Amino acid sequence: MDKVFVIGRDEIPSKVVLGAGESLRATFVALPGASAHLSLTVELTGEGAELDAAGLFVCREAENVSIEMNVRHLAGRCRSNQMFRGIADGRSRVRFNGLIYVEQDAQKTEAYQSCHSLLLSEGARVETDPQLxxxxxxxxxSHGAAIGYPSxxxxxxxxxxGIPEQxxxxxxxxxxxxxxxxxxxEEFYSLIGFQS
Amino acid sequence: MSDILLDIRDLHAGIEGKEILHGVNLTIGYGEIHAVMGPNGAGKSTLGAVLTGRPGYEVTSGTVTFAGRDLLAMTPEERSWAGLFLSFQYPIEIAGVTMTNFLKAAVQARRKAAGLPELSAGEFLALMKQKMALLKMKPEFAKREVNVGFSGGEKKRGEIFQMAMLEPVLSILDETDSGLDVDALKIVADGVNSLRTPETSAIIITHYQKLLEYIVPDVVHVLKEGRIVKTAGRELVDVIENEGFEAING
Known part of the structure; x- marks a missing residue:
């Protein structure tokens, strides 16, 4: 099971170091109704370290959410994956900055990052800035950022x-x-405003 | 009750300001199977889209009466509740939503609209099982995400399965045969035939005769350039097969 952190509620370290063979699987959640700021640096300093990070933001009103991820591959044969998904409704503001840094000696690195956002109102704004x-x-x-409207x-x-529009x-x-x-x-379905 | 299920009169419709249907007239009775055939670009899929209320399509004039009601005044979900079903030519993938949850939402909404109590979880699963057995589908199918990773044949069978679950009065099969090999075609046709009742009707939209060997139509229409140019019995299928659509000019 993942470690789950609610941004703004749970204590989240600003920096995590993963040594040889160590791994971290964590999911960060920005709940509706509260502004939230996440700034996290993860350093992979030993061979075989693995990061599997994911994040979710659900902004329905006027929330201000910013996420800054800085993933630093400082040793070879490490793997990192970051996957963020979120919705922005109302007049909410979302900002995602993601950096993947791979040092010269960090050969055989595998690093992925994606941030996909769904815009649900014209008043909402999402800015993403992925960097390699x-x-x-x-x-x-690889990195990918996409902002779109519901299909x-x-x-x-x-x-x-026959499924009603709502x-x-x-x-x-x-x-x-x-x-x-x-x-x-399961309990997160109702926390973010959906019954399962 | 009248014998007429669907009555389309002088329907003009199109998309993005461009008229595609130039005055379609079509009457379908309860229990009848109609084939609508025609070359590419004739307006066959537009007809299916307009009847089911697909956003983007505009009706500029004409009327459509479905089971005595003004179909064009209804939302897509109201049309479904009234008993209309479209088997999509290109079924849409919905990741993260299982066939079970998708159909549960559809079936329960339909029951609510009909003033019926919701099915219990057990009753719903029993219904799924029964319909899956009817269409010879594997039990895993219920747990798969809607159309995600389905082969072309699986998607079309999935559409017929949804049709079985929703028990429509009028089913429109839009190019359900496209992309199917003969085996898949037979499975789909068997499914449609097994769901047939004396009260339910279907419109089979196709430009090949193959599917019509397995689902035998009562009436065949040829749609060309946005108009129905010929209506006859099933023998018209052979004429088209031998002479092509070129030869059919009303």
Whole structure:
């Protein structure tokens, strides 16, 4: 099971060091109704260290959420994966800054990062700034940031089956968040405003 | 009750300001299977989209009466509750939502609209099992995410399975045969035939005759350039097969 941290409620260290063979699997959650700021540096300092981080933000009103991730590969053969998913409704503001840094000696690094956001109102704003800084040559790295609106085709498909519009929109959001939502215990469905 | 289930009169409709259907007339009775055939671009899929209320499609004039009601005034979900079903040509993937949860939402909403009590979890699962057995589907299917990672054949069978769960009065099968090999085609056709009752009707939209060997239509229409140019019995399928759509001009 993941370590789950609610941003702004739980104590989260600003820096984590993972030595040889160590691993961390953690999920960070920004709950609706509260502004939240996460700033985390993870250093992978020994061979074989692994980071599996995920994050979820659910902004429905005027929340201000900022996430800064700084993942530093300082030794070879380490792996990191960061996956963030969130929705921005109302007049909320979301900012995601993600840096993957790979030192020259950190060969055979694998590092991935993605941040996908769903915009639910014209008043909401999401800014993402993914950055790669890579000095080693034998690495596999990727990053992707996407900001989009709910798919009209999905919505119509569900409504054509008799699922009322409001329920269809709820399922759409669950679908979008599912890669991260599936890492969380059941009680989070109601905490973020969805019954399972 | 009238014998007429669907009555389309002088329907003009299109998308993005471009008219595609130029005055379609079509009447379907209870218990009838109609084939709508025609070349690519004739407006076949537009007809399915307009009947089910797909956003983006505009009706500029004409009327559609479904089971005595004004179909065009209804939302897509109201049309479903009234008994209309569209098997999509390209079914949509919904990651993270299982077929079970998807269909539970659909079935319960439909029951609510009909003033019926919700099914219990046990009753719902029993219904799923029964319909899956009818369509010879593996039990794992219920746990899969909607259309995610499905092959072309699985997607089309999935549509027919949804049709079985929703028990529509009028099913529109939009190019359900496209991309299917003969075995998959037979499974889909067997499914549609097994769901047939004297009160339920279907519109089979296709441009090949193959599916119509397995689902035998009562009436065949040819749609060309946004108009129905010919209506006849099933023998029209053979004429099209032998002479092509070129030869059909009303």
């Amino acid at each position: 800084e890579i000095y080693a040559d034998d690495v596999v790295c 009209a085709d999905e919505l119509f498909y569900m409504r054509s089956r 329920e269809a929109r709820r399922l759409q959001i669950i679908s979008f968040l599912s890669p991260v939502l599936s890492r969380l215990p």
